[in-house]
Amino acid sequence: MLRVPKYRASLVDPYREHLRKRRVEDPGVPVLHLFEAIKVLGFTGCLNLLPKYSNQGRADAGRSHISPRRLARMLLTRPDNLKAEQHELLAKLPAACPEMTQLAISIRGFAPLLAPHPDNADALTNWTAEVRAADLPHLQAFTRGLDRDIGAVIAGLTLPYNNGPTEGVNTKTERIARQMHGRASFPPPPPHPPRIAAPSVTTESETGPLS
Secondary structure (H helix, E strand, C coil): CCCCCCCCCCCCHHHHHHHHHHHHHHCCHHHHHHHHHHHHCCCCCCHHHHHHHCCCCCCCCCCCCHHHHHHHHCCCCCCHHHHHHHHHHHHHHCCHHHHHHHHHHHHHHHHHHHHHCCCCHHHHHHHHHHHHCCCHHHHHHHHHHHCCCCHHHHHHCCCCCCCCCCCCCHHHHHHHHHCCCCCCCCCCCCCCCCCCCCCCCHHHHHCCCCC
């Protein structure tokens, strides 16, 4: 799932396909036999290069590499919007380990709940129980977040409408109120309290000597 490492060019590179073919035919072939085989083909490097090359996985069959962020985006994307190669990749990666398989199952199980239906309340309860039984701490944290606002969650998953038009109503109301302050039909904001002028002091230099 990590990005493909960038390696420097190696003397073994021209014989990569030959090594792959031999390893597929005989996975237990000794390194010395591989060395003798590619040496006949023109390999000029030393024997020590082969174990290092193999340990880095460079002699294995090609693998699909993808970042966790890209994989998460594909798992969360509507299947109809995925390309053919993305479908092929998704068919392989979730089977990489039990945790990945469970994560994909949980995401696919939650997706239908996003279409409001009266039965979604019970379905959410069942889905939450299944997730909490799995060893996925981050997904369990997601269920705890749902519990903190379960009333709104149930409403969003069961009611045939949403509160989209009311989103940001306070901001809109505040903006409208500011616009209305300048109209005669809307009372203006209260004026600032009058300032109290400080008493003036006249000095002798300003008025001249007193008579």
